[in-house]
Amino acid sequence: LLITFPAATQYFMWEKMRLPIDATFCVMTLHFGQWMNRVFNFYMWAWFPVNFTTPGLMIPSAIFLDVTLMMTGSYMFTALFGGMGWSLLFYPANWTWLAPFHLAVKHPSGPLMSIAD
Numbered sequence: 001l002l003i004t005f006p007a008a009t010q011y012f013m014w015e016k017m018r019l020p021i022d023a024t025f026c027v028m029t030l031h032f033g034q035w036m037n038r039v040f041n042f043y044m045w046a047w048f049p050v051n052f053t054t055p056g057l058m059i060p061s062a063i064f065l066d067v068t069l070m071m072t073g074s075y076m077f078t079a080l081f082g083g084m085g086w087s088l089l090f091y092p093a094n095w096t097w098l099a100p101f102h103l104a105v106k107h108p109s110g111p112l113m114s115i116a117d
Contacts, residue, residue, distance in 0.1 A: 003086050005030065006062055007079075010069060020070035027062040031055060051097070060093045061086040 006023035013022035034055040042048040068082035069075075101115045 002056070002058055002090075003061075003065075003083060006058075006065060007083075010065065010078075011075070014069060020066045023062040023065045023069075024059065027058045031057075031059070051100075054097060056090065057093045057097070058090065061089045064089055 006026045009026045010020070010023040013019045038050060038053045038055065042053040043050050064085040065078065065082040068085065069078045072078060072081075103114060104112055105115055106112050
């Protein structure tokens with residue numbers, strides 16, 4: 001579902017101006033809007049910790065999608081290989097901010113678990 005807006009804007013920019021940068025630009029503006037939503041609505045309004053409501057990082061996936069379109073110049077190969085690369089890069093790109101939640105923590109009741117559990 002995350003690939004629909006970047007792919008649609010990438011099609012428009014590639015057809016009209018031959019610029020293969022719009023998936024990354026679309027994702028950057030989407031991240032800006034998501035961070036404003038998280039900070040103002042979740043943190044300032046509801047007092048949720050910001051690290052519990054971070055959006056998924058899509059920037060490496062969008063760069064891969066743009067590079068695939070630039071290298072192939074074909075919508076079919078971009079859809080096949082760029083879409084596959086988008087999904088395969090999504091989880092590893094989020095490892096850096098998900099890693100602290102998988103550290104071991106000793107709870108007061110006794111068991112040793114991770115914060116993710």
